[in-house]
Amino acid sequence: MTEHTEAMLAYWDKNLICRYANKATADWFGITPEHMINKSHLSEILGSLFEVQLPYINGVLAGKIQVFDQVIHLYSGKAKNVRVTYHPDYVDGELKGFYAHMTDISPLNNKHVNDEAGIEKLPEFLTQNDQLLENVAKTLNENLFIGFPSISALSKKHFVSESKLKRDFKQSFGRTIFSYYRYLQMEIADRYIREKRCNKNQMAVMLNFSNPSNFSACYHKYLEEKSTDLQNNQVQKESINHYKTLIEEAPITIAMFDTQMQFIAVSESWVTEYNLQNTNFLEKSLYEILPDTKKKCEKQHVHCLQGHIYHCEGLLLKKNNGIRSWLKWNIYPWFTPSGEVGGLCVHTEDISKVKAIEKENERAAKLLKKAATFSKIGTWTRDMLTHTTQWDKIIQNILELPDHFVPDIKAVWRCVKQGKSQSLVKKALRNSLKNGVPFDIEVEMITAGGNSKRIRIIGYPELQNNKCKKLSGILFDVTPI
Template identity: 35%
Template sequence: MNKPKSNRKVQEEYNKIFIEQAPTAIAMLDNDMKYIAVSQRWLKDYKLEGQKIIGRSHYEIFPEIGDDWKENHKKCLQGEINKCDEAPFRRADGSVQWIYWDVRPWYITDGSIGGLIMHTGDITHLKEKDLEKSRIEAILEKTNEVARIGTWEFNIIKNEIFWSKIIKEIHEVPEDYKPNFEECLLFFKEGESREKAVNATNNALTKGTPFDLELEIVTAKGNSRWVRAIGKSETTEGKTNRLFGIFQDISKIKLSELALDRAHSELKAIFNSRSIAIISTDKDGIIKNFNRGAEALLGYKANEVIGVKKPSVYLLEEEVKKFTKDIAESFGKNAANFNHYSDLAGRELNDTREWTYIRKDGSTFPALCTLSAIKNSEGQNEGFIAVSTNISEIKKVENELLRKNQMLNVAEKITMMGNWQWDTITNVVKWSKNLYSIFELDESQEELTYDTYFSFVHPDDQKDVTTIVQQSIKDKKFHDFIHRIITKTGKTKTVQLLAEIITNDQGEVIEMIGTCQDVTEQKMAEKKFRGLLESAPDAIVIVNATGKIQLINKQAEKLFGYQTEELHNKPVEILIPARFTTKHTDDRKRFFLTPKTRIMGEGKELYGLKKNGKEIPVQISLSPLHTEEGLLVSAAIRDITKQKLAEQKIIESKENLEIIAEKLRHQNKQLADFTHITSHNLRAPVSNLNALLSLYKEGTNEVDKNDLFNKFETVIHHLTSTLNTLMLALKIESEDLEEDLETIRFEDILHKTKEILSGEIINSGSVIDSDFSKCPKIKYKRIYLESIFLNLIGNAIKYRSHLRTPEICIESALTDEGKAVLTFKDNGLGIDLERHGHKLFGLNKVFHRHPDAKGVGLFLTKTQIKAMGGHISATSKVDEGTTFTINFN
């Protein structure tokens, strides 16, 4: 009769079953930390193959385990579970393994702790190979899924069923759940799974048949899961008294099988891809596989290389030597006689590097190749597989990025600027090389955070910096600012921060990217400039090319009544009266085209406009300022109100004196003109009368006396005409100019003149054109204006050229001061002004042999114009014509 085994022995027996079958590194230890069972993966991970492990102490196998780990093991033996995702494990030989673990107690039937189960994984390669991170994480995830193994026992004699904690988790029942035989079977999904479970259980109970099934269950929460159920029976005297085994959640494995099928399809598609070259070799280095991508990239057909060529056909010899040397050194071998085909048997190889591939036609291109060893079931190398891609375009981009990065580094040094990135979620900060230089911080400092930067902020600026940063995050818009820092060596610098804020789809701030520029020198220069600006005696206003105010000093604030912030970036025309703004805008544009220091509006009166609307007379000096932001203009403005008042008084006094002097001058000139006229225009006729009178007295012939008497009549007529003209001129000079003034249209005067001279116009064929659009009317004495038009038009007709049609053109205009101007232009005989210009407007002065020429018209015209405060001048060329210009007051 077989003696029943103890519960402890039984527990150990079924635990050994799943431990040995586990694909991950799992060890089972008793309460004395001695090994009961280990998986093959455990032996492999910790390089214990071939050693006797069972029965030996865990601390004997791993003497490097410290007291802290031993303390954790004690806690686990008291019921705790100890997990760690990753930690370094320094081995006795000095090497470091990165491992994860799950250490928990295992229980025997009576619920007491029988020892520990250690589930670990070597993730050293994860830490060493970032490129394989994703793949390794997937493997770890699969390993964790496989580790979801629980134990169960059905004590037939007591009709009791025991489920371990993991089985309860798989079935989604509470920890205090107590299953019974019928309920256990009902968890299997109705149909095929339940039938298999029932049959397998009956066969195990009646025949002692073990089972290993993959079945589908429906959990207590209604979720469907796939499980692997393994069971064995225990008999005593031919009768089954106990069933026990393991239960594993394989739902993810099932899904993985589907994923594996998809992956296989994807790998097949990749192998057939024309963009990726996949080449494999046997253990002797002969090419075994050569996909279509390899054909496309290298120009060889598969049948040209498979079985006959080695990869050296498309590789550079020097690169092969370098590869061999690197691989030999990585495995501690001598490169001189190293052969990676034969010397890497049983070793892992996964190498990624750039190669220069040689096409069949001899051309070359850069390729990125990942070379991996192909293992057989015994773990021996059967060859290698290389996956390669043409990275010509990538290299171009890399080179361009490298060049731009070098340019950026140079630009940052020149501008004393660095760039930074701040991940606001992880608080990880990255600085450019030049930013380290600005803060005088060693680049070897690995961890940078916001606090790293903030620790350099000048204590007096920390509150402002915090406020601005917080406000920027709140507004999701970075507010550029300037503050001081104290560098690692204690220097105080001023920096300017500019940045962009990046948000996620939910609008949350996740990152800031920006620049930091050392503006210490600029701020010092700015302070000096501000000091000079404030020390200036005049108001200073600095404007950019668009006419926007950039800076003013205190004197300008005082002069115009504005504060600096009220004028910053406002148009400078805000300080100029509206009537001058249009012209000022044009003048400003011209200044920026040819900038130079000068007085603004020289010779003209300038006015400024205060905030309260009051105008003030000013004097302005302009100077160009060349800055990094472009050309600016500095305007020094001085209030000359007092000077203007003093000047006005002087002017008024001067004007009074001038009026008196002008009256005296005018009276003297009248006297001189009268004397001149009397001496020249009256002396000749009087002398002539005296001579005729003598002849008349001496004459005896009555006929001669009659003839002399007729001559008396002619001379007396001329004398009378001269006296009348003289009297008219004197009358004009003495008339009150303010009397009889009226607003007269030039067109009306011309029309009347044409009517008076209609006969002469028709006989001469004269053509008269006029344009009074610029100044259509004037306030004047009508009789004078009619006389002026009559004399000037009449003279133009009288002294016309008989070689061409007489043309007379009359135009009006306005000067800049708003004064009327009138021009009379003809194409007549013209006047030799070099000979006669000085006597052009004299009395009785004629310049052509014309029977009606008396030399009175121009004299009267000038007298009338002058009496009204105007001026007449003439330009003329002989036989081309004459232009008279009248400037009215």
């Protein structure tokens, strides 16, 4: 399915070597998949764009979805406004690479844009006008064998100004009023002719054409337009199937919706995450399957259906199994081959464990504050980003270190007694750094003065993007007196 699309699709491993590319890459960058796969580095493909995209590349390699717009000059020399999406690929919790998707959004950027502010204009008519325009269309249907009612007659019948009627009708139906009327006539003529109920000359008379040749010209134009529409529908269908394939095979929790927020496709992770194994959810509304999303997310969905992107770092949502979970949301539109918004892709990540650790860290902070009131309890912090350590004088005194001693993690490690105590510390640190698990252990330590002490160490990890950025805790002497 990925070969029947104008969008560029590729997969890059964590070393930025291409492992997959579809045929569209030849049109975008002038290099065939055969010359890219297992051979090309991303910098070779992007050229000067590599430095521009580097922050986004680093972002996806850090595990974050990246969505951004950029002007790209194709191999042919033509410039395109492009929306680039980078999706991280995890296998068993380890980042293996990322999926890259580039699609042309030039038609979208050129449509409904305010020249001064660059803001997309919304339709001026509201719901009541929708009904008015449907009534106008009904009137046109009633006059197919009678003759085209004038714009003036239509505006008077439906109590609307001629200028507003013409503007709103074309905006709603994509055609002028007369063009729409002619198209309806040709639909009837095509059916009658195919069913051999009438020939072209008879249809010309029935539809009040003064000259059969004028009817033939209109009918021929209709057949060409119909053929083009069928081709476009096929391309549209293939485009949707391509998106469905990517979504269904994605190793992340992601779902694809149409403009009515009805499910089109979901990943296996989405089915598991939202307990949909026994639910017939396809072509049903997200709001029906997950009612809590209507109140909390509908405004964001409407905003994104206008071509925008939305990120949410934490939203408490009730799943259909009744469990409330903290979720990170990334919502972005997907586009049809013509550049129209076809619907939304929604990627979520359950961060309930992270939130629980944050709550535990708050409790730890209170504990640390209380610890300062005890003479044998000291506080410590290890920054994993800067590789620096800080502790108070109480720890200095417990380990019998001189006042001028600068906190040094290696020196403290040498104080931990070899054997069981060092193994226990290693295991606790590894579990905390890798899985974000707090620890509370007792070990034997030999002070700088050569004295053996029983020391209790408590540590709490602080996570950022599922990685430990800091360890904080307390250390106190529990040596029996």
